[in-house]
Amino acid sequence: MSDKDKVYIFDTTMRDGEQSPGASMSVEEKIQISRVFDDMGIDIIEAGFPITSPGDFEAVTAISKGLKNSIPCGLARAKKKDIDACYESLKYAKRFRIHTFISTSPVHMKHKLNMSNDQVIDAIKESVTYAKKFTDDVEWSCEDGTRTSLDFMCKTIELAINCGATTINIPDTVGYSIPEEFAKTITHIKNNVPNIDKAIISAHCHNDLGLAVANALAGLSAGVRQIECTINGIGERAGNAALEEIVMAIKTRNDLMPYDTGIKTELISKASKIVSNATGFPVQFNKAIVGKNAFAHESGIHQDGMLKNRETYEIMSPESVGVKQTSLVMGKHSGRHAFKDKLTDLGYTDMTDDVIQEAFGKFKVLADKKKHIYDEDIIALVDDSLIVDNKINAINLKSLKVYAGTGEPQRAEMTLDVFGDIKQTTQTGDGPVDAIFKCIKELYEHEVKLSLYQVHAVTEGTDAQATVSVKIEENDRTTVGQSADTDTLVASAKAYLNALNKMLIKREKKSLSGNIEHQKVKGGV
Incomplete structure (x- = not known):
């Protein structure tokens, strides 16, 4: 040179x-x-x-x-x-x-x-x-x-x-x-x-x-x-x-x-x-070269082109600047081709077109409602489509009262519909959210690890709607639940229950898979 x-x-x-x-x-x-x-x-x-x-x-x-x-x-x-x-x-x-x-x-x-x-x-x-x-x-x-x-x-x-x-x-x-x-x-x-x-x-x-x-x-x-x-x-x-x-x-x-x-x-x-x-200066999402979205594609047309040849919409490789790979972001603009490719990445390799189409339809409805679509959201949609004849009863929130403030422990009174049974309990906790989660564990006994609890406001002002995200883990399974409400505590309860219901679907899927494998061993399939 x-x-x-x-x-x-x-x-x-x-x-x-x-x-x-x-x-x-x-x-x-x-x-x-x-x-x-x-x-x-x-x-x-x-x-x-x-x-x-x-x-x-x-x-x-x-x-x-x-x-x-x-x-x-x-x-x-x-x-x-x-x-x-x-x-x-x-x-x-x-x-x-x-x-x-x-x-x-x-x-x-x-x-x-x-x-x-x-x-x-x-x-x-x-x-x-x-x-x-x-x-x-x-x-x-x-x-x-x-x-x-x-x-x-x-x-x-x-x-x-x-x-x-x-x-x-x-x-x-x-x-x-x-x-x-x-x-x-x-x-x-x-x-x-x-x-x-x-x-x-x-x-x-x-x-x-x-x-x-x-x-x-x-x-x-x-x-x-x-x-x-x-x-x-x-x-x-x-x-x-x-x-x-x-x-x-x-x-x-x-x-x-x-x-x-x-x-x-x-x-x-x-x-x-x-x-x-x-x-402490965050990098804007659309910042050239180093922004979070610099190598991300959500548009169905762009995703389809990228899956065929990355040069259709990328003039440099993400690896050339130290980014691991291109990100095909799943959102309201994503197409069926990208959705199917995402399912393959998630391990769903032997699905019929009917199941894919049903899951894709649900995905598009969800994408219109949610700004961020997690892999766990997609997994839950697919699981829901796969277990058509084996759906389990959801756990639903019927009522919630929370007592918070200074001078005494925070307390939650909760009523849940658990598999069709109406159950009630009262729990105290280290803060109102802790009390709420203890109520859920009391009414439906389970052991999971809470790995994420996140709150952010959707709009401005004191009447802002809060979106709560909850991620729970059990063995090798992870689910994410999300809920929005002007009452942050109600949103917290619903988000946790949303994640828990998804975990139950995953348990059901694993149980079904085990039964199929058992039948194969016996020569029944």
């Missing part, structure tokens, strides 16, 4: 990404993230802004000591004390980069810096020259570059290179540019800075107009060879160019962008999850 084909990936998740309100990361979390980044093959890791806090200084120091492949980098304003802090925190690495910057746009120079053009020129000369004393790897950025006069920008870039900068970064600091304009800016720099061949041009694009990735890739076509980005696109305001989108765009459309990043893309999903966990 020649230098002109190599695109350096500069990750700033732990510096610019951490500047997202609420995204602060601990030193330990940053160390953990840096190890994944190092394994991924990220070229430069901007570990922090050392002068800003003792915690940032400590994190940059720890990361610089631990990296094996990636180059650690620290950010510094055009001030000697900032550059000193960078050096002191990075000096343990065998190779490191100091990234210094100053604003060059009229609005920033006037209102933020209160400096003239000449004063900014002097600051660039002094800061880059000083940083060069500590390392040969110096990056310089003209903050708010896309709102800077092109003539003045070219003048500052030429000076920074003459003073020792080997990477020149062009930031679209406020996400103001559009792709065509950003590409023209890079082209102008290449054509008007006489010593630009002595430095690598970098792009640092923000996403205020949703164009960060598009701008960075437009810059790539014009001569950018380093892209600054973050995992999950986190960063100030609307965030930065997303690393996963940049890398996979280059890999997927290598016909139009014949470059190489050297990134081990199979670790992208892992990196996304670890950053999401550290920051």
